[in-house]
Amino acid sequence: MSRRIFILALWIRVWHWINVLLILCLIASGLSLHYARPGAGIIRFSLARDMHNIAGIGLCIDYAYFFIGNIVSGNWWQYIPRPHGYMQRCWVQFRYYMWDMFHGAPHPFPTTVADNFNPLQQLIYWGLMYVLMPLMIVTGLTYLYPTVAPDRWFGVDGLLPIAFVHFVTAFLIFLFVLVHVYLGTTGDTLTSKISTMITGWHEEEADACEPLAQESGLAAGATATDVSKS
Amino acid sequence: MKITKTAAAAAIFIAILMWSEPGRGAEEASSSPPSSADQQTKEANAKCLACHSEAGLNNPPRADMHLEGLANLLISAERFEKSVHGEEACKDCHGDSYVQYPHVANSRYQIKMCPECHKSAGRRKFNEFKQTLHYINHPHNFSCVSCHNPHTLQRAKQLGSAKRLIAQDNGMCRDCHDSDQRYGQFTTRPRPDLVEVHKWQPNPELHWKSVRCIDCHTPPSERGGTSHVILGKDKAERDCVVCHSATSSLRTRLYRYFAEQGQIEQAGFLNGAVLSEAYVVGATRNIWLDRATWVITGLLLAGIVVHGLLRIVASRLQKRRK
Numbered sequence: 312m313s314r315r316i317f318i319l320a321l322w323i324r325v326w327h328w329i330n331v332l333l334i335l336c337l338i339a340s341g342l343s344l345h346y347a348r349p350g351a352g353i354i355r356f357s358l359a360r361d362m363h364n365i366a367g368i369g370l371c372i373d374y375a376y377f378f379i380g381n382i383v384s385g386n387w388w389q390y391i392p393r394p395h396g397y398m399q400r401c402w403v404q405f406r407y408y409m410w411d412m413f414h415g416a417p418h419p420f421p422t423t424v425a426d427n428f429n430p431l432q433q434l435i436y437w438g439l440m441y442v443l444m445p446l447m448i449v450t451g452l453t454y455l456y457p458t459v460a461p462d463r464w465f466g467v468d469g470l471l472p473i474a475f476v477h478f479v480t481a482f483l484i485f486l487f488v489l490v491h492v493y494l495g496t497t498g499d500t501l502t503s504k505i506s507t508m509i510t511g512w513h514e515e516e517a518d519a520c521e522p523l524a525q526e527s528g529l530a531a532g533a534t535a536t537d538v539s540k541s
Numbered sequence: 542m543k544i545t546k547t548a549a550a551a552a553i554f555i556a557i558l559m560w561s562e563p564g565r566g567a568e569e570a571s572s573s574p575p576s577s578a579d580q581q582t583k584e585a586n587a588k589c590l591a592c593h594s595e596a597g598l599n600n601p602p603r604a605d606m607h608l609e610g611l612a613n614l615l616i617s618a619e620r621f622e623k624s625v626h627g628e629e630a631c632k633d634c635h636g637d638s639y640v641q642y643p644h645v646a647n648s649r650y651q652i653k654m655c656p657e658c659h660k661s662a663g664r665r666k667f668n669e670f671k672q673t674l675h676y677i678n679h680p681h682n683f684s685c686v687s688c689h690n691p692h693t694l695q696r697a698k699q700l701g702s703a704k705r706l707i708a709q710d711n712g713m714c715r716d717c718h719d720s721d722q723r724y725g726q727f728t729t730r731p732r733p734d735l736v737e738v739h740k741w742q743p744n745p746e747l748h749w750k751s752v753r754c755i756d757c758h759t760p761p762s763e764r765g766g767t768s769h770v771i772l773g774k775d776k777a778e779r780d781c782v783v784c785h786s787a788t789s790s791l792r793t794r795l796y797r798y799f800a801e802q803g804q805i806e807q808a809g810f811l812n813g814a815v816l817s818e819a820y821v822v823g824a825t826r827n828i829w830l831d832r833a834t835w836v837i838t839g840l841l842l843a844g845i846v847v848h849g850l851l852r853i854v855a856s857r858l859q860k861r862r863k
Binding site: 344345346347348349356357360408412413414415457458467468470471474475478479482485486489490493496 | 743744747780781782783785786787788816817818819820822823825826827830834837838841842845848849851852855859
């Protein structure tokens, strides 16, 4: 028996895949700029500069699209952790990734329409979209219009602290991408989560719906769009 | 006359007193005032500057001066004293025939040319300069002083910062290349707009505040100084990574005049001398931060690989049990 629910509206999927392209472009061009050297580099400096500028502006637009779409659709609620017992639920999810999943245990917090994300996802995605991305955008725009930065800041060129924040934030996002892509393989099959991100439908075997979440007192969500097949 | 022992002792005592008592000359030497030669130079220059200055033009000390001609020959005393020739006397270059007024006719032909003092460097730089379009197209209109104002030019160390050096050195180029009037004195061709010809470069005006024209428009000098082979637009540097890289040429060009910043370099930043004034993409990164990112990335990838292998093993074990 499998369970199939529609969880991702088209606008979210479009936003996500545009983000994928832009962030990959920004990582490649950003590395080329950071490690620029004469001779062979990853991408020629002048091309990397143009790619980074254009993709950066694209990311700003895409982020605005996400921000507004979240508000209009009400999807912003997905990113807000439910505070009661939150740390315990995070621990349950972490233990699942580090131990329980090797023993065939089901996902402790099944995906529902009300709760698309497990507790760790909520925390990481919230941090990514509402802390790291704004930092990325503000520092990136300062690079684009460097006269906005103070002439001197903390005793050095005003752009240096901006560059530091930009680089560290970019690195954290890069780490997120690595983990995100890998954890995208932790569905029922290696590609089921990627399929969800394309089609919007989440599908899983019914026996995977026995949550360990009862430990944390979190009830599994069930909604009108929940479709079960026998 | 017989000299008694007492008289001899007294004479010796008086002589010792006279020798050890500080006189006016000894006082001057001990407090290091300007030498008399410096003082004479200043006094002599003051006589020239009494006329050849804004104050002299506005309040001519003599009634028989040609003020219209004088207006083009004004010197700022303050800038001159700070310049590379600030300790020289005017007549050292302009000759004795300018000491009196009215000046001797044709005195200007006695003005020393730069190579008369700047011998070997002057010859070398002039030979380089002869390869440039400035000289090839205008051999009689260009000399050292066309760009290097001997009354105001300051050394990098005197200026103290790259930004001030950039402003001074770029001013030499922009005085003509950014002025239709000055450019028109040399050629009838229309003056190319600087921003237009540099539009291949992102934010050219920001570049011009951060780097000198000659840092791109001259080849690297083998002797380490600045070459005087001014390159036209076809041969000027266009490769961004010449500056925007760990081996940035800024270290050996613009920033060679300024000391390495030990503290910045100890903190792991590349090209500390550059970073002390300007952040430059690709040239001023921090190697410790970079290494930390490699280590963390390596550990994460290793963790992902181990986790993935464990999943594969666990999955196969479960299938066998089923």
